[in-house]
Amino acid sequence: MYDNQHQKFRDYEKEFIDFLSNLSLDNYHNVTMIDLGCGTGATSLYASKYFKKIYAIDVSELMIKQVIKKSEKENITNIEFINSGFLSYEHKAEPVDIVLTKSALHHLPDFWKQVALLRINKMLKPSGIFYLFDVIYHFQPTEYINKIDNFISAFEAMAGEQFKAEVETHIRDEFSTFSWIMEGMLARAGFEVEKIRTSDGFVMEYYCKKVRDIALP
Numbered sequence: 001m002y003d004n005q006h007q008k009f010r011d012y013e014k015e016f017i018d019f020l021s022n023l024s025l026d027n028y029h030n031v032t033m034i035d036l037g038c039g040t041g042a043t044s045l046y047a048s049k050y051f052k053k054i055y056a057i058d059v060s061e062l063m064i065k066q067v068i069k070k071s072e073k074e075n076i077t078n079i080e081f082i083n084s085g086f087l088s089y090e091h092k093a094e095p096v097d098i099v100l101t102k103s104a105l106h107h108l109p110d111f112w113k114q115v116a117l118l119r120i121n122k123m124l125k126p127s128g129i130f131y132l133f134d135v136i137y138h139f140q141p142t143e144y145i146n147k148i149d150n151f152i153s154a155f156e157a158m159a160g161e162q163f164k165a166e167v168e169t170h171i172r173d174e175f176s177t178f179s180w181i182m183e184g185m186l187a188r189a190g191f192e193v194e195k196i197r198t199s200d201g202f203v204m205e206y207y208c209k210k211v212r213d214i215a216l217p
Helices: 002-006 012-021 042-047 061-073 110-123 141-159 161-173 179-188
Strands: 032-036 053-058 079-083 096-102 124-135 191-198 203-210
Touching (some): 042 053, 042 061, 053 061, 061 079, 110 179, 124 179, 179 191
Parallel strands (some): 032 053, 053 079
Antiparallel strands (some): 124 203, 191 203
């Protein structure tokens, strides 16, 4: 149900290929990646065809069970599945080349987003890549009424009345933030934003590089 609904307006494979094309990596086959908030595993499954090792993390046990089932069906053996979250996952292996999170960080209020970003820093190798894909408001605060009305209408046209209600719930009850706040949090977590992509002022992609280690208690 989740995948069917999202595939009305998202092409998971194209998203992953676009992500790859924007990375400056010489040898994909040696890359290790953490997929934080992996959901039903679309990104992890595509990444497994290119990268050496994937750690698929999600706080929902149901989501983890679904992605395990998919990986078994495709005989994928280079994904490790972990039922955990942004604030609880402890990475015990060597730091990875990439940490990726898609449509998940908005579940945390800004205080806890900052803590999550600090923790992500520790999971990455020096100069490692942090990729963030999420709803992040990239418009002037005074424009919010028209921008949000247009955003909701666009999703209703693409995915129907049910998803319109989900978008309204997201805006009302979840914790998407403004881009200038997010960019400040990224800088304070030791990241340098190298590239930003957006087409609508809402869904944003940040390609970041770890430029310094952050000491945590």
